[in-house]
Amino acid sequence: MxxxxxxxxxxxxxxxxxxxxxxxxxxxxxxxxxxxxxxxxxxxxxxxxxxxxxxxxxxxxxxxxxxxxxxxxxxxxxxxxxxxxxxxxxxxxxxxxxxxxxxxxxxxxxxxxxxxxxxxxxxxxxxxQPAVFLSVHETPLLHPAMRFFNKLPVWLKKAVLALxxxxxxxxxxxxxxxxxxxxxxxxxxxxxxxxxxxxxxxxxxxxxxxxxxxxxxxxxxxxxFPLEDLAKEQVLEPELRAFLENGERPVVFTPGSANVQAARFFAVAAEAVRRIGCRAVFVTREPKQVPPDQPASILTVAYAPFSTLLRHAAAFVHHGGVGTMSQGFGAGVPQLIMAMAHDQPDNADRLERLGAGRGLSVRQFTPERVGRELQHLLHDPAIHQAAQACAARLRQxxxxxxxxxxxxxxxx
The missing domain is CATH 3.40.50.2000 (Glycogen Phosphorylase B;)
Structure with missing residues (x-):
């Protein structure tokens, strides 16, 4: 031992x-x-x-x-x-x-x-996450400007990364x-x-x-991906189970477990789902970030294991952390990412290249744009097929x- x-x-x-x-x-x-x-x-x-x-x-x-x-x-x-x-x-x-x-x-x-x-x-x-590898052959997209950086010749990338x-x-x-x-x-x-x-x-x-x-x-x-989320130790709460069993599949929203400054994220989410008329589950460790007096079609929970919850979801909207995104892959659901910092823009870029979802910047994350993107994710067969293909790969x-x-x- x-x-x-x-x-x-x-x-x-x-x-x-x-x-x-x-x-x-x-x-x-x-x-x-x-x-x-x-x-x-x-x-x-x-x-x-x-x-x-x-x-x-x-x-x-x-x-x-x-x-x-x-x-x-x-x-x-x-x-x-x-x-x-x-x-x-x-x-x-x-x-x-x-x-x-x-x-x-x-x-x-x-x-x-x-x-x-x-x-x-x-x-x-x-x-x-692949964002930690500053490869000159496939440089991670840590900032939107790096789309242009990736078009540079390898020798010039090496010179820049030597700084x-x-x-x-x-x-x-x-x-x-x-x-x-x-x-x-x-x-x-x-x-x-x-x-x-x-x-x-x-x-x-x-x-x-x-x-x-x-x-x-x-x-x-x-x-x-390890896909660990403590599902063995924590089942869905009765209120959440009842919500999932009594209605159409909801869209799941989370800004990440460490994000305690997500009031705007949830305000946009609430307005977007109101506009398109879908149900939603908001997951946040600080429920006070959610706007008050939400309708019965939106349920807020402090925590739920995503490997269990996402099996009941129609789509998944989140910050783009690699652990959260991998749970979306495991469930085979279309994903929408609001990329803020760190590895999130690169993860969103890879999600888009796989065809399993879309990525937005913080500025682009508005009720109009989120509602439009959700309609696309919910009804585009190609995105659903790509998401299911990711789940099949993970099962192998x-x-x-x-x-x-x-x-x-x-x-x-």
Missing amino acids: ADILLLPFGSAGDVFPFIWLGRQLTARGHRVRMITACLFEDHARRAGLEFIPLGEQDEFEKMIRDPRIWKSGIGTKVVFEFAAQSVEPYLAAIESCGKADLMLAPMTAFAGRLAREKHGIPLITVHL PNPVDLFALPKVRRICLANGVRPPRSLWREWWDSPDGVLVLFPEWFAPPQPDWPANLLQWT APAPEVLLEWIESRMK
Whole structure:
């Protein structure tokens, strides 16, 4: 039995894939401990994992309540700065566990790489979205202007990508100081030296969503979407079940589990569904974001496992987080994305290329446009066929034994 540490960083879409990994590794007989924000302690423990809280809950809440988090470009700065501030508490939690056999962490959990260099613990970098690969062959669409960038020749892309990277501008100075305080030689660039672990890189999205590129790391295993949403532990609430059973299929709306500034999103959603006369389910951890006095055709819930809920949905409207979008793929429903920041524009672009939905910018997300796009999604047979094709591909996912054996081979 090995001692394995999971170090997810971010919102539910970032944490749930690690819960899925933890389930699989625990079933193999390993001891698995998760270190992340206090907000996810109940989720992890219900899945059978040991849990070590990272800092105080209000620290993570403070980050997600910063309105800049959902601004293109600026949101990246907020995330990287918070990632740098989390290094010391992450490292302290790792060291409190004693000598582990293996760590799995995203690139933003910089303490994982620091612990590797300081203590020699093997590290697997886990990438959840293709937007983290700044390939010159298929550069992710992190901003609408990058559509023009992708038309440039490879040599010119290389020259542009050689310029300073945001992670080095916003996180590297603090990470350098922490490295020196721990007797570790700091990287000259987090992106070029610490982005991918030499011990292994695990990619949790399938090739049909993002095919591998020649400049991806060589020591990489590409898998598929984990589709973890705690459906085993949480069934649909009686009120929601009754709503789904007594009427036509609704459109499901969610701005993401970490989005607590979504009042405009729900105001637009409410007006759009009123205009086209459909039913809707609004999913938000803060129901006060929904306009008051909604008709009986709209039900608001704090949480519902999407793998269960979306089986009853006519369409899915959301922010474009990769975990949320993969649940839409799994259910085979047409999707509409309001892409704000981070990996969301790239995910929306890939959704459109698959023909399974549409992407809008925040400015384009208006009642008129959303109503028009929903009518298109609800009635276009080609989009429904493409969405069903994505679901069929996911049903062909390989058994996890090969993945788990690869993970175990990364240990000393």
